[in-house]
Amino acid sequence: MSDEINETLLNADLKVVNLGLESFALELTQQGVEVVHVDWTPPAGGDPALAELLSKLGV
Amino acid sequence: MSGVVINEVRRGFYLDSVALMRLSRVIAERAGVEEAALMMGTPTNKRIMADAGLLVVAGQAAEGGDLVIGIRADSQARANEVLQEALSELDKPAGHGGAAPQWRPRSTRAALKQVPDSNLALISVPGDFAAAEARKALRRGLHVMMFSDNVSLAAEVALKHEARALGRLVMGPDCGTAIINGVPLAFANAVPRGPIGLIGASGTGLQEVSCLIAQGGGGISHAIGVGGRDLKEEVGGITTLMALDALDADPGTKHIVLISKPPAAGVAARILERIGASAKSFTICFIGASDLALPVNARLADTLKAAAEDALGGVGLGTGFDPAARTGRPTPERDAVWGLFTGGTLCAEAQVIFRAAGQSVGSNAPVPGALPLDRAATGHRLIDLGADEFTHGRPHPMIDPSVRDDVLVEALASSRVGVILLDVVIGFGAHADPAGHLAHVLTAHRRPDDVRVIASVTGTDGDPQGRTAQAAKLEAAGVMVAPSNADAATLALACLGCFPVRDPTSRSA
DSSP, rough: HHHIIIIIIITSSSSSESSSSSHHHHHHHHHTEOOOOOOOOOGGGOOOHHHHHHHTTTT | OSSSSEEEEEOOOOOOOHHHHHHHHHHTTTTTTEEEEEEEOOOHHHHHHHHHTTTOHHTOOOOOEEEEEEEEESHHHHHHHHHHHHHHHHHHHOOOSSOOOOOOOHHHHHHHHHHTTOOEEOOOOOHHHHHHHHHHHHHOOOOOOOOHHHHHHHOOOHHHHHHHHHOOOOOOOSSSSSEEETTEEESSSSOOOEEEEEESSOHHHHHHHHHHHHHHTEEEEEEEEOOHHHHHEEEEEEEHHHHHHHHHOOTTTTEEEEEEEEOOHHHHHHHHHHHHHHSSEEEETTOOOOOOOTTEEEEOOHHHHHHHHHHHHOOHHHHOOOOGGOOOOOOOOOOOOEEEEEEEEHHHHHHHHHHHHOOOOOOOOTTTEEEEEEGGOOSSSETTTTHHHHHTSSSTTTTTTTHHHHHHHHHOSSSSSSEEEEEOOOTSSSSSSSSHHHHHHHHHHOOOOOOOEEEEEEEOSSSSHHHHHHHHHHHHTTTTTEESHHHHHHHHHHHHTTSSSSTSSSSOO
């Protein structure tokens, strides 16, 4: 498992999916890191319990 | 609470928390406004607004995808005027720097269609939704850094078990700092690459140690944040143990530093057992802990500075800095130090140094041996301004240094305070000019001649704000700048004629 973390994260080129604060994405972009900023809005009509359930169902 | 409270709900309107907090501050400072907040209507946020007396019937109906505006003003007319101002601010189009708005994915799944080999999700959405987003990212093969807080302990435990089964790392929740493969994430500093790996449950602890290692000529392989609760019994140190395995197997890491508050006993035992099985050397900095039975390949450091020195192989940091030569004693009745910290672990480190000097100290985040504030009415007060009671509904003081202003002005006006001790934390994610802000507040208020103001700057010259430039601004405002937070605490004590019984800023072998 530790080898997998090393291969896929620590010693791989970092490529980031950013959800939330856009400033984090901007700073990473300025450092030359490839980052995709998600235009995130609360899922499941803003119901956290339903969002949790949907994530467990893989939706 | 007096005044008129009004709420306005915007259905299905989302802005990130920092943007909302900034607008909240602007609105709250308008004449006639007692308090104001703009927040997404999640259950957690509605509780915060209710506690602040900013939620009435209209706002209670809001859901997690709705924006709630709460204003308490001295009249209905004033509240309505300010509400209109807030609404017009919200209606302003987002700036795109003159460029055409770019298409953006609306989900992690869509983001992965754009860049299929992405490997990390950086999550800072409201805490009520963060675990769901983390789970979706993990199941799509991403490692996760969760900056979000207000995630339940049960959700953290479930996520970390799932992540471990998937061979993925969950840094957080409430993880503010990481450096992965040379890239600073969220609140972190520009430090050189090198053979020292860091694992930390504390963001500012990671920042201070990584910057001091850089100051001493060393470099960082990776700094892995684990979140403030990872070493609790319920979580069992899952991410810490996975990070230990990873750095142990990483050929670029020769020495590993572990930084945390004292862990649960059972978790500490598992971690120390894992360390004992490694061929690498370790520095353990469990701030405030004592009597640990360490394996032979590990050494204990009482302070962040001592941890950096140990990791550098015993290099002394700040050796040209002599607290005894820089003291100037306040008048005898000014016998108290007030430490006003933006970094929680910097506050803890200062407490450890005060305790080592035999000083009684009160704190809102006391280390073992320090007193809670309500039991320490007088004497030294070392305050963590990043604690929940200061940041509910407000940005962290590392983002918005004005969180410190009121208590700083109170310290300047106190007839008992002889020394004011401050931290300035810079780097990515932090305020653009925290030292400039501090200098402005200090020069705008009368300071008695015999009151000393002491600070340190956690950062490097590679950071956007520049450590040297920040220190110069402080010095120009009459602040004594120490080379580290530990040295600043030692200087504060020296100003009152106190010196450590033993030197906690040096290595303990």
